[in-house]
Amino acid sequence: MRPLHPLLKVALFVAFLFLLCEFLIYYLVIIQCSWPTIKSDNNDALRAFFISDTHLLGSRQGHWFDKLRREWQMTRAFQSAMTILNPDAVFVLGDLTDEGKWASDYEFDATVRRFWTMFYHNSDVDFNVVAGNHDMGFHDVIEPNRQHRFEVKFKTPSVQVLTIKDNVFVLVNSITMETDMCSMCSTATEQLRHASMQLNCTKYGSTNGQISDSKSSKECDSIQKLPKVAPILLQHYPLWRVSDAMCTGVDAAPPNERYEKFRPGYGALPLDASQRLLSWIQPRLVISGHTHYNCYVVHDGDVPEFSVPSFSWRNLNNPSIVLATISKDKYEIGKCFLPQESTVKMIYIIGVFTLAIWFLLNVKKLKKSLVGKN
DSSP, X not given: OOOOOHHHHHHHXXXXXXXXXXXXXXXXHXXXXXXXXXXXXXXXXXXEEEEBOOOBOOSSSSOHHHHHHHHHHHHHHHHHHHHHHOOSEEEEESOOBXXXXXXXXXXXXXXXXXXXXXXXXXXXXXXXXXOOHHHHOOXXXXXXXXXXXXXXXXXXXXXEEEEETTEEEEEEOGGGOOSSOOHHHHHHHHHHXXXXXXXXXXXXXXXXXXXXXXXXXXXXXXXXXXXXXXXXXXXXSOOOOSOSTTOOSTTSOOHXXXXXXXXXXXXXXXXXXXXXXXXXXXXXXXXXXSSSSOEEEEETTTEEEEEOOBSOTTTOSSOEEEEEEXXXXXXXXXXXXXXXXXXXXXXXXXXXXXXXXXXXXXXXXXXXXXXXXX
């Protein structure tokens, strides 16, 4: 058997290096992840992905190669995770786009198409999203058409109540949760009030949560009941907290950012809006995004909140997918860390260094193979 031509060896090495760093590494890392278990018969438990802040770039921010690379990374990570972990549901918690607050309708439509291509899923997966500030703008600068096109393209109203495997989720658009009664906030408040009435009718048998109120009880006759289980609140902004000072973990905010004070309505949902959500929805768990970093806090009434880190390598060296196993009365939260950007770069550096050493050791053979026997 004739030996391989030296240049063919180089081509095969480069091809393997590229295949490893841009494709195989996602499977090799994600296959080490597993679903959290709950201490009960959880055969019917819901297994859900939670990701946030994908920030698909448009024409204004970032370099074209940065856009290409980040979208490739997120596509490969998501599709590999879907293949290996096979969730029942996926929730994307806002800032799907990076430039939705500026983009023309044409550019926004193009970004939406890329999003659905990247996050392709089978029809049996319950896939839902909520809006973030980058998708339509902050509360004080948002234009109605920005909100409308997001809700139409992603089929998600300001407030949505979902039932998946007998678990109840309330998805809200954080941008419309302000209590200043602006037009979009007034509409969202009515939707939120109806969701609260639906939850109260299910739990208490009355729209206002008072068991003895006969008038309120009659109003429940025309309201669809939900499974009798405490809901899970999903939104982009975290509920009000002063900063990320209490947050810990390898993917928590770095020290130089952790103690920065949040602005109400920018870094976190304002206190009055947060209290209203906790009072009207009475969630057993809150899951949010926005900060790009991991955080766990407990609010009044012992309501826990998990902030989901960004899914984009543009924002983090070590993105992750939050994995949740959820039953009617219990839940467990885990995390699947994705390949670190620094690891991929190191593999490339080692590969290039190895190739350079090989060239130096085989320079004579290469010259001979190129010029022939003459």
